[in-house]
Amino acid sequence: MESKGNLVTTKNLTKSTDTYIENDAAVLLKKLEQKERENKVLLSLSNAIASIRNKLNLFDVIDQKLKRLFEFDDFVICLINDDLETHSPFIYNRKEDFLKTAGIAPEASRKYTLDDGMCRAMIASEKPIVFNVEEVLTSDDAPAWLGFWHNKGIREMIGLKMVDRSGCIGFFYLYTKNTHSISNLYFDLLHGISLQISVAISNIIANDKIAQQLEEINIYKQKLEDENSYLQEQIQHQYNHSEIIGQSDSLKAIFHLIDHVATSDTTVLVLGETGTGKELIARAIHSASPRHHQLMVKINCATLPPSLAESELFGHEKGSFTGATDRRIGKFELAHNGTLFLDEIGELSLALQVKLLRALQEKEIERIGGSEVIKTNVRIVAATNRNLLKEVEKGNFRSDLYYRLNVFPISLPPLRERLDDIPHLASHFIGRISKKTGRLVTSIAKSALNKLMAYTWPGNIRELEHLIERSILLNQGEILKQVSLPKMERTASVNNGGEQRIKTIHENERDHILSVLVQCKGKISGLGGAAEMLNLPATTLNSKIKKFKIRREHILNK
Ligand SMILES: Nc1ncnc2c1ncn2[C@@H]1O[C@H](COP(=O)(O)OP(=O)(O)OP(=O)(O)O)[C@@H](O)[C@H]1O
Incomplete structure (x- = not known):
């Protein structure tokens, strides 16, 4: 039989056990609710993360979705560089006025050592770590960039390593202006989220690499196309x-x-x-x-x-x-x-x-x-x-x-100074153009050649080439008989970059001798000959005629 006193004690015991159970249930319920909330956030985050294509997307997702769950003011994700000795900011707020604060603002091109107290602690820990900014600032190996955040009013940092299959790839820093702002109850969740973010980062890096390779392929494609057209031209x-x-x-x-x-x-x-x-x-x-x-x-x-x-x-x-x-x-x-x-x-x-x-x-x-x-x-x-x-x-x-x-x-x-080349060039162009146009022209008549020899050729060899092409198309028969030269004064401007060309003394002398020879109908010595008119010994005139390459046809064609 139970005594009265015992009964009271038992009743009290039952009551307090009930209270415990009630309390436990409340705690459990709270935990359950929290888990449910966390799961919701995780689910919405993983949906958002699955569609991330670039750094900007990732920044926005963390900035908007994660801020609904945790109270933090800013964040930075750093990645370990290929040298395995340094890390650099990868995702951060790039807005100009945000970066204006005094100190070393985050910048992708900056490299920071992995050998500081914070990095060592994060690499060694499986859980997020809370750093007090002022405390860290007093330590010998405080990171150089911390002053910037302190100047922004940041007092606490939650830091955790980011991992993928290969191990630690970087760090996720959450910055808060208040201390104790993120309860360590959320640390498991934060860890889970960081794993998701790691996947998103791997995707961004892979996408960037593909985009870069595509760009390189495009540049080589363009280079090959350009080279190809130059090669085709060179083959021709x-x-x-x-x-x-x-x-x-x-x-x-x-x-x-x-x-x-x-x-x-x-x-x-x-x-x-x-x-x-x-x-x-x-x-x-x-x-x-x-x-x-x-x-x-x-x-x-x-x-x-x-x-x-x-x-x-x-x-x-x-x-x-x-x-x-x-x-x-x-x-x-x-x-x-x-x-x-x-x-x-x-x-x-x-x-x-x-x-x-x-x-x-x-x-x-x-x-x-x-x-x-x-x-x-x-x-x-x-x-x-x-x-x-x-x-x-x-x-x-x-x-x-x-x-x-x-x-x-x-x-x-210019061509007028190498008249000797005209017959060779003319027959070269006749051969080439006849073949190209399917005409059976094989040679040029002497009279036509004489005309070519007497012309001044302001457009030089290109002009000769075009003239022969035109003449071949108009010609009948195997011998090119007619060449229609443009009417042009021998003293007219000769192309020299669009400037009016002034004839040299040498050219004037040649022209003068030629015009006298024309007047004398080619007679050099004796009475009424060019030598007499020019008051020169016939031998001197002959050597000048040779020097100036004046031929019979030049005199006849004047
Ligand atoms: N010595 C030559 N033998 C055969 N063809 C020639 C010769 N010189 C020039 N040509 C031909 O004459 C044409 C004009 O030549 P080219 O384009 O090299 O002249 P260019 O001095 O560069 O002219 P531009 O200053 O107007 O650019 C071309 O069709 C070229 O093949």
Whole structure:
């Protein structure tokens, strides 16, 4: 039998046990509710994380969703660098006014040692760690960046390592202005969330790598396309000396110069009126150089649109200016290890002359909007129909660039000064154009050739080529009989970069002798002969006629 006293005690016991049970149930319920809340947050977070593609997305998800659960003011995610000795900020608030505070603001390019007290503690712990900012600041190995957060009023940091299958990949710091703001009840949840964030980070890095590789593929694709079109062009025009027609002494002297300079990397400046074959010479130099397996990239400075000229030469990064939708490499990079042919260099703007000079001096370039310095190895061949020295005097061409280009000048004489080449060039063009047009023209009549010999050729070889093409199309039969030369005064302006050409004393002397010979109907010596009219001994006149290459046909065609 139970005594009364015992009964009371038992009752009391039962009562307090009930209270315990009630309390336990309440705690359990609270825990259950908390778990449910955590699960909800985790679920919504994992849904959001699954769709994350970039750093900005991840920043927003953490900033918005996580702040609903925990009270924190800011956060930074740092990743361990490939050197395994440092870590750098990866996800952080990039807003300008946020970063204005004094101290070392987070920046992706900065590297911090892993060998500080905070990192060591986080790496060793499986749980988040609470750091008191002021306490850490007094320690010897406080991280350099902590002052920035202290200046922002941050008093507490929760730090935890981020892990993936390979181990620790970085750290997640939550910054709070209040102390004890995040209860350690939430630390397991925080740990779970950090695992999810690690997955998102791996995805972002993989996406970034794919985007970068795609960009590289695109750039190589563009380079291959460009190279391909240059190669096609080179296949069509395999230039060597045998393609350069002519046997005049002046042309032979040029072959000699090409042989001398081609094998080196010396810069060559090809000078000459329009149509004299400057490009042909540039190609011959490239073909005979050790670089002939690489590209000769041509850039025509006269046709460069001013707004795109710099990009054409040096390339640009995506987004560097309106319309720069892709990264593009410039002609300098394309010509790497080969030859860059700068045609019509005299037309280059002064602003670009400065940039070109720098590229030639430093042997490196920067794409517009890029920070990378790109080493280039190009051989420069430039050409112009302008008198560059005069342009320097007029202030249109930089003297320093002129001297850098004028290392090995090659001057091509105009066609009227190498009349000997006309018959060879004419039959070369007849052969080529007949084949191209399917006409059966095989040779040129003497009278037609005489006309060609007597003409001044302001457009030089290009003009001769076009004239023969036109004449072949109009011709009947196998022999080219008619060539319709444009009506032109012999003293008329001869193309020299658009300037009125002043005849030399030598040319005036030739013209004067020729006109007297015409008046005397070709008679040189004796009464009424040209020698008498010119008051010269016949032998002197004969040697002048020889020197000026005046032929019978010149006299007859006047
Ligand atoms: N010696 C030559 N033998 C055969 N063809 C030639 C010769 N010189 C020039 N040509 C031809 O004449 C045309 C003009 O030559 P090219 O374009 O090289 O001249 P250019 O001096 O560079 O002219 P521009 O200053 O107008 O650019 C081309 O079709 C070229 O093949």
